[in-house]
Each structure stands twice: as structure tokens, then as C-alpha cells.
Amino acid sequence: MSRKLKDTYHKIGELLVRRNLAPAEAIDEALAIQRSDIESKRTPQPLGEILIRKKVLSRSLIREILEEQRIGRGEKRVLKIDLRDADGVAIVILEGRLDETKDEPITRIFEKLMNRGFARLALDCSRLVYLNSHGISSFVAYIDEARARGGDIKFYGMNAESRFVLERLGLSKFVQILASETEAIKAFELPIDEYMSRGALAEYISSEGKAGRLFHLSYCETAQQIPEDDRIYFESKWHAREGGKVSCKRCKP
Numbered sequence: 455m456s457r458k459l460k461d462t463y464h465k466i467g468e469l470l471v472r473r474n475l476a477p478a479e480a481i482d483e484a485l486a487i488q489r490s491d492i493e494s495k496r497t498p499q500p501l502g503e504i505l506i507r508k509k510v511l512s513r514s515l516i517r518e519i520l521e522e523q524r525i526g527r528g529e530k531r532v533l534k535i536d537l538r539d540a541d542g543v544a545i546v547i548l549e550g551r552l553d554e555t556k557d558e559p560i561t562r563i564f565e566k567l568m569n570r571g572f573a574r575l576a577l578d579c580s581r582l583v584y585l586n587s588h589g590i591s592s593f594v595a596y597i598d599e600a601r602a603r604g605g606d607i608k609f610y611g612m613n614a615e616s617r618f619v620l621e622r623l624g625l626s627k628f629v630q631i632l633a634s635e636t637e638a639i640k641a642f643e644l645p646i647d648e649y650m651s652r653g654a655l656a657e658y659i660s661s662e663g664k665a666g667r668l669f670h671l672s673y674c675e676t677a678q679q680i681p682e683d684d685r686i687y688f689e690s691k692w693h694a695r696e697g698g699k700v701s702c703k704r705c706k707p
């Protein structure tokens with residue numbers, strides 16, 4: 455086994471133990487198997503494979519760890535951007551890191567899309583491994599521009615850390631984060647105004663009971679009087695109206 459390969463295997467072991475993902479004994483045992491492979495001149499089995507076979511770890515976890523190592527080594531530091539059209543929605547696939555040094559290429563792409571008349575953009579964030587406030591700020595202005603043109607920039611496939619960054623910046627109240635591409639495309643069926651109230655994304659509440667003729671913003675006093683188990687929620691004002699509800703005169707959703 456090459457010196458470099460040996461280092462890599464060793465580092466995976468370290469990572470697993472440090473993160474409490476595998477007991478040190480299991481790693482030692484797996485390393486012993488590798489050593490005996492080498493001693494008997496067989497091709498050593500990868501540490502990950504041994505741990506999967508011994509049911510110490512799942513295959514998906516190993517994949518994640520290897521991915522993380524690649525990122526650590528800097529192989530994926532560059533932001534890769536791919537574009538695809540899906541029924542008039544520009545799908546922008548982001549892969550790698552979106553941080554302060556990478557804001558230029560993405561800005562150029564937004565600029566180009568807007569110039570070509572695309573106001574509906576959906577950002578696939580599922581392959582984004584890192585996102586910070588600088589990366590975000592590079593496209594906040596384009597969200598406003600897209601909305602001014604009757605479109606929006608929506609996000610989907612975002613991991614927990616990226617969501618946290620948006621939350622910390624207070625942006626999760628202004629941008630729509632959907633679970634999947636299908637949901638993101640579907641969300642374009644309604645203008646963003648239907649989802650927003652007073653500049654922020656809102657959830658609309660009504661009731662199945664006798665007060666159920668109206669729909670409210672969550673903080674409306676009348677809405678708060680609706681018992682929890684009687685509440686029904688709508689993702690947009692349009693959905694509430696479709697459900698036969700009328701907007702409350704008090705909170706004016």
C-alpha cells in the first residue's frame with residue numbers, strides 16, 4: 455500500500471473515532487485485517503468496506519465521510535454552476551462552496567438569466583457543501599429584481615447548515631425554501647405576494663369550527679383563540695381563498 459493511501463485510511467479511522475461514529479476497537483480490528491492483507495500480499499480491503507461488512511457503518515455514511523475528505527483536501531473548493539431549463543424555470547445547480555470569493559460567477563449567471571428574460575429561478579442547493587453570508591449577499595439583490603419582474607428565486611435541497619445560515623441572517627422569512635425541484639417549480643404557479651404578508655413569508659391560519667369563515671396571520675389575536683387541534687393552515691392566501699375562506703378584517707393577511 456502506498457504511503458499516501460495508508461494516510462488516507464488512517465485519517466478515516468481517526469475521523470470515525472473522533473466523531474463517535476465507530477468504536478476505536480472496531481477501527482483497530484479493521485486495520486488489523488488490512489495489515490494481514492498486506493502481509494499476505496493481497497490487495498488490502500478499504501477500511502470503509504470492512505466496516506460496512508462488519509455492520510459498524512452504513513454505506514451512505516462512508517460516502518459522506520469520503521466526500522468530506524475530498525472537500526477537506528480542497529478538491530471541491532470551487533463553486534461549480536450548472537444550468538437547466540424546466541418549464542420556463544431556470545434551474546441553477548450549485549455544487550461546492552458558495553462564499554465570498556465565489557460571488558462573481560454566480561452574479562454573472564443571474565445577470566445573464568435576467569437579461570434573457572428569466573425571472574423564475576430555482577436554486578438546487580443539494581450539492582452545496584458550504585454557504586456563508588457573503589455568498590448569500592451576492593444574490594439577495596437579484597431576488598428583489600426577479601420579484602419586481604413577476605418571478606422569484608426559490609431554493610431547494612438545502613441542508614440543515616445552509617438553512618441555519620439563512621435563518622441567522624433573517625432571510626428565511628423572505629425566501630422560499632422548498633424540499634424538492636418539483637415543489638420549487640410548483641411554487642411558481644402563484645405570485646410571491648400570495649405567500650407574503652407585509653414583506654415576510656407567512657402561514658395562514660383558519661379554523662374548522664364556527665370561527666372558520668376567516669383566515670388570519672399567525673399572530674392575529676383572533677387566530678390565537680382558535681384551539682390548537684381546530685386550526686387549519688394554508689401555505690398561501692390563494693389556498694385559503696380556494697378553501698372558501700375570507701381574509702380577517704383585523705389582521706388583514
Ligand SMILES: [Zn+2]
Nearest residue numbers: 670674702705
Ligand atoms: Zn385575523
